[in-house]
Amino acid sequence: MRPDGKPEGIRQSMSWLHTWTGIVLGWLLYAVFFTGTLSYFLDEVNLWMKPELHASVPGADAAQTAAVALAGMQKLAPAANTWTLEMPNERQTTVSASWRDRNAAAGRAGTKRAELDAATGEKIEARETRGGNFLYRFHFELHAMDRATGRWIVGIATMFMFVAIISGVITHKKIFTDFFTFRPKKGQRSWLDAHNATAVLALPFHIMITFSGLLLLMAMLMPWGAEIAYDGDRQAYNMERRGMVAGAQQQREGEGKEGREGRGGRSRGGAADAAPVDLAAAIGPMMAQARNAWPEHAVGRITVNRPNKPGATVELRAHGSDSLTTRGASERLVFDAATGKIKERPPLPTPSAASAVGNVFASAHMGRFAGPAVRWLLFLSGVVGTAMVATGLVLWVVKRAPERRKLGRTPFGHRVVEVTNIGVITGLALATGAYFWLNRLLPVEMAERAAWEINGFFLAWLAALVHAALRPARSAWKEQCIAIVVLFVLLPIVNPVTGGHGLFTSIPLGQAGIVGFDFAMLAIAALFGWIARHLVRKDRPVAQVVPAPLKEVTP
Amino acid sequence: MKALIVLALSYAAMAAVSLSMARHQEQVYGKAFPAMALRLGGWALLAVALVPAIAAWGTSVGILAWLGFLTFAALAIGLQMTYAPQPVRWTAPAVALLGAVGWVLA
Numbered sequence: 001m002r003p004d005g006k007p008e009g010i011r012q013s014m015s016w017l018h019t020w021t022g023i024v025l026g027w028l029l030y031a032v033f034f035t036g037t038l039s040y041f042l043d044e045v046n047l048w049m050k051p052e053l054h055a056s057v058p059g060a061d062a063a064q065t066a067a068v069a070l071a072g073m074q075k076l077a078p079a080a081n082t083w084t085l086e087m088p089n090e091r092q093t094t095v096s097a098s099w100r101d102r103n104a105a106a107g108r109a110g111t112k113r114a115e116l117d118a119a120t121g122e123k124i125e126a127r128e129t130r131g132g133n134f135l136y137r138f139h140f141e142l143h144a145m146d147r148a149t150g151r152w153i154v155g156i157a158t159m160f161m162f163v164a165i166i167s168g169v170i171t172h173k174k175i176f177t178d179f180f181t182f183r184p185k186k187g188q189r190s191w192l193d194a195h196n197a198t199a200v201l202a203l204p205f206h207i208m209i210t211f212s213g214l215l216l217l218m219a220m221l222m223p224w225g226a227e228i229a230y231d232g233d234r235q236a237y238n239m240e241r242r243g244m245v246a247g248a249q250q251q252r253e254g255e256g257k258e259g260r261e262g263r264g265g266r267s268r269g270g271a272a273d274a275a276p277v278d279l280a281a282a283i284g285p286m287m288a289q290a291r292n293a294w295p296e297h298a299v300g301r302i303t304v305n306r307p308n309k310p311g312a313t314v315e316l317r318a319h320g321s322d323s324l325t326t327r328g329a330s331e332r333l334v335f336d337a338a339t340g341k342i343k344e345r346p347p348l349p350t351p352s353a354a355s356a357v358g359n360v361f362a363s364a365h366m367g368r369f370a371g372p373a374v375r376w377l378l379f380l381s382g383v384v385g386t387a388m389v390a391t392g393l394v395l396w397v398v399k400r401a402p403e404r405r406k407l408g409r410t411p412f413g414h415r416v417v418e419v420t421n422i423g424v425i426t427g428l429a430l431a432t433g434a435y436f437w438l439n440r441l442l443p444v445e446m447a448e449r450a451a452w453e454i455n456g457f458f459l460a461w462l463a464a465l466v467h468a469a470l471r472p473a474r475s476a477w478k479e480q481c482i483a484i485v486v487l488f489v490l491l492p493i494v495n496p497v498t499g500g501h502g503l504f505t506s507i508p509l510g511q512a513g514i515v516g517f518d519f520a521m522l523a524i525a526a527l528f529g530w531i532a533r534h535l536v537r538k539d540r541p542v543a544q545v546v547p548a549p550l551k552e553v554t555p
Numbered sequence: 556m557k558a559l560i561v562l563a564l565s566y567a568a569m570a571a572v573s574l575s576m577a578r579h580q581e582q583v584y585g586k587a588f589p590a591m592a593l594r595l596g597g598w599a600l601l602a603v604a605l606v607p608a609i610a611a612w613g614t615s616v617g618i619l620a621w622l623g624f625l626t627f628a629a630l631a632i633g634l635q636m637t638y639a640p641q642p643v644r645w646t647a648p649a650v651a652l653l654g655a656v657g658w659v660l661a
Contacts, residue, residue, distance in 0.1 A: 180573045180629065182637040201629045204622040324615035364619050373558040374616060377623035384626070 011171055018167040023396050023417065025157045025164075027424045030389040032154060034428050036139035036209075037382030038132070040367050040375055041520065043091040045132030048517040049439045050115075051500030052126040057509050058088040058095075058118035063287035065118050066302060069095040071280040072121025073307070076114060077101070083304040088118045089319055090372065090512045095121075128449045129439055134457075135432070140217065143454070148220065155217040161210045169203075172196055191395045198388035205381040206388070212361035276308040277337045283314070286335050289342065290316045294331050304337070312337035320371070324363040325356040372512075393421045419468045419476075426480035427464030429528065433487030434460035436521075440498035474535065481532035488525035492518040556661060557611035561621060563654030564604035565628035570647035571597030573632050582640040600651075601625065607658055 038045065047053060058065050065088065072095075073083045080099035088095060095116040104110030115124045137143070141150035169175065179200065182193045199206065219226065230237040283302070290299050300319025306312045314337050318330040326348055334344040351359060363369050367378045397418050404410050410418075438456040442449055468476045495518060496502025506514040573579045575594035577587035604624070609617035635643055 177576065177578065180569075180576075180579060180633045180636045182633055184637060197630070197633055201633065202626045205626060208619075208622075323613055324619070360615050363615075369616060374612065374620050374623070377620060377627070381623055381626060384630075 011173065014167040014170040018164055018171050019396065021160045021164050021167070022392050025160045026389055026393045026396075027420055028153070028157045029161055030386065030393065030424055031428055032139050032157065033382060033386040033389055034432075035135040037379060037386055038432070039136040039139055040379040040382060041516065042132040042136050044513045044517045044520075045135065047091070047093060047513045048495070048500065049129045049131040049436070050126040051440070051495070051498060052124050053094050053115055054499075054501035054506070054511065054514060056088075056094040056115075056117040056119065056124060057511070058093065062087065062299060063284045065095065066283045066287055066299070067280040068119065068121040069097065069116050070121075070283055070302075070304070072116045072123070073097060073099070073304075074280070075121075076116075076123060077112070078308055081306065083302075083307055085116075085302040085304075087299055087301065087319070089298065089300065092513065093511055094118055094124060127439075127444045129453060130450045131439075134435075134454055140213075143458075151217055151220045155214070155221045158210055158213045158217065162214070165199075165203075165206055165210060168199055172200065175200060188395070188398050188401075191391055191398050195388060195391040195395050198384050198391060202381055202384045202388070205378075206385060208361070208364055209381075209385065212365035215358060215361050216365060277312055279304060279307060279312075279314065279337060282337060282340055285340050286314055286316060286333075289335075290318075290333055293333060294318045297330065300330065307337075310338075313343060320369060324360040324369055325351060326359060390425050393417075393425065397421060418473050419465070422468035422473065422476045422480060423461075423465030426477065426484060426528075427461050427468065429484045429524070430464045430480060430487065431457045431461035433484060433491070436491055437487065437494065440494050440500075474539070478532060478535040478539070481528045481535065484528040485525045485532060488521045488528070491521040556657065557607060558620075558624070560654050560657045560661065561604050561608045561611070561624045562628060563650045563657065564600060564607070565621075565624045566631055567647050567651035567654065568597045568600035568604060569625070569628045569632040570643050570650075571600060573636060574643070574647075579636055579640065582636060583643055607661075 066085070069085050069087075070083075073080075073085070076097070077083065077099045079101065081102050081104070082100050084098045086092065086096040095118050096113070097116050098111050098113045100110055101112070104112075115126055116122065117124055134143075140154050141147050142153060143150070172178075175196075178193070178196060182197055183189050214221075226237045287299060297318035297320055299316050301315075301317040303315040303317070304312065305315070314335045316333045316335070318332070320330060329349050331348065332346050333342055334346065335341065336343045367375050370378060397414065400414055404414060435453055435457040438453045442452055442456075446452065464480060467480065471479065492503055495514075496505065501509070501511060501514050503515065503518055505511075506518070571593045574583060575590040575597060580587045580590065605617070605621050608621040608624070611617065612620050632643075635646070
């Protein structure tokens with residue numbers, strides 16, 4: 001690769017590989033990291049973007065909340081075959097209810113959903129929005145293309161990320177002696193230090209997140225092994241992977257529903273005309289038993305099978321689990337609704353060694369298990385990862401500044417990279433801010449409302465890119481940073497003005513999810529404000545030719 | 556609380572590891588000296604920090620959390636060595652002590 005034809009060492013060739021895989025897929029990876037990092041707070045974003053749900057404040061007594069919710073379901077869907085209630089927790093203010101009617105279509109289509117006020121059990125009508133799910137989906141399947149294509153693109157970028165990690169480690173000569181070193185105010189040196197520090201210090205996170213990302217996309221990227229081994233029977237493959245035997249699932253479900261009905265009918269004889277169980281009254285003692293069974297965990301989900309019919313059962317599931325190997329499986333208790341006695345205590349599944357390892361990576365990637373401390377750790381690690389990609393992208397431009405100066409002009413390719421850097425790094429943050437604003441500004445009754453929030457996101461992103469192309473690089477960086485600060489710092493004010501619970505309400509009520517979102521927005525504003533301050537300060541003395549702003553993007 | 560204990564122990568451990576390196580010794584003490592004990596002690600303390608992490612979160616989550624805290628402890632030391640290296644003389648032992656006391660009390 002050397003123009004002078006001299007032989008090249010492993011470091012140079014790895015450096016070349018690192019630079020070019022980095023710049024070619026860096027923008028995409030930045031977007032994946034940025035939206036993926038926000039997805040650690042998926043529930044919080046969803047909650048914030050539906051301010052109607054803020055008014056629901058669960059009482060201290062979970063059994064009371066459960067009783068109220070079941071009474072609400074009795075009014076909402078008395079004839080349903082199953083009710084599923086997700087109980088409020090530190091990330092959710094309402095009871096999320098779903099139910100299936102007797103002749104409902106299979107799968108998701110047949111499931112109806114509603115959010116219930118945790119204090120009254122009344123149904124809450126929330127605005128139409130994709131909420132955080134848009135950002136979450138975007139981070140692994142992009143948008144406006146079919147799912148498979150998006151996942152392929154992100155999967156390929158993830159593989160290149162892996163290449164970039166390995167080639168980066170080989171390229172970095174003083175990986176151990178530079179471990180704690182950051183030299184500020186030294187232009188390119190500082191950028192390289194910041195890039196190295198964010199990459200090396202968070203290396204375990206980067207490897208985990210990239211590798212597990214690949215594993216999660218594996219079935220899409222490399223389906224052939226499984227196709228051949230299972231003769232194209234994807235369902236059988238998935239069943240076995242999850243530690244189930246094909247066919248056993250249906251059988252078990254059959255027992256659970258028809259079988260139970262049959263048995264109940266026989267043993268009870270004429271009990272079919274007995275008055276249906278008042279579940280709202282019966283749930284209290286069941287909740288107490290669950291609390292005794294798992295003192296560490298709250299009840300996360302209540303499933304009622306065959307409510308208002310003979311042989312009804314109530315299943316309580318613990319909120320959260322202690323292990324990554326089971327991928328979110330948690331303890332369950334099944335009660336006979338009529339007697340309130342424990343009927344079954346299904347054991348936790350024991351996954352095979354291979355799927356246990358897979359589950360550890362998948363759970364770690366998604367943070368599904370995580371309490372607040374570990375969730376914030378993952379989020380902050382995501383911020384470090386985002387900063388690593390961003391510093392790498394900026395470094396590409398900074399490194400080529402001497403070449404520009406020598407030429408006395410900016411080569412077109414350099415300018416393209418520079419503009420795209422701005423349009424992606426600050427532009428994506430601007431677009432996200434616009435998305436949150438539109439969530440509150442678009443009229444609630446608007447047609448295609450959710451789609452227009454997303455259109456607004458992409459229009460804002462495009463506008464940022466155009467702005468970056470029209471302005472000198474330094475001004476573009478500065479102006480976009482300031483715009484981000486304005487957008488994000490005002491969000492905690494926009495929130496109460498447009499119907500949500502502002503900090504003065506949410507803090508006294510202990511609504512951690514809403515408080516967390518508002519503080520995260522202020523933190524983003526502070527981060528970009530700090531960068532903007534650097535840019536403004538540096539502009540005051542003689543204007544520099546070198547576009548070396550944004551010195552420490554490290555958090 | 557458990558998070559703070561793991562973070563405190565990791566911070567002290569990273570301080571010891573950094574102070575076993577000549578560059579940072581010069582920043583803090585003005586001269587370099589051989590410090591194999593500091594290096595080994597730092598690594599040992601890092602391993603020790605894994606114990607409260609696993610006790611608090613279980614094996615799988617515990618290891619993940621531990622790696623996360625190591626990262627942020629190292630970042631903190633990196634920033635400290637950049638902007639205020641001298642105080643590490645007393646912040647590291649003080650934080651180690653706080654972590655140990657917290658662990659005993661918890």
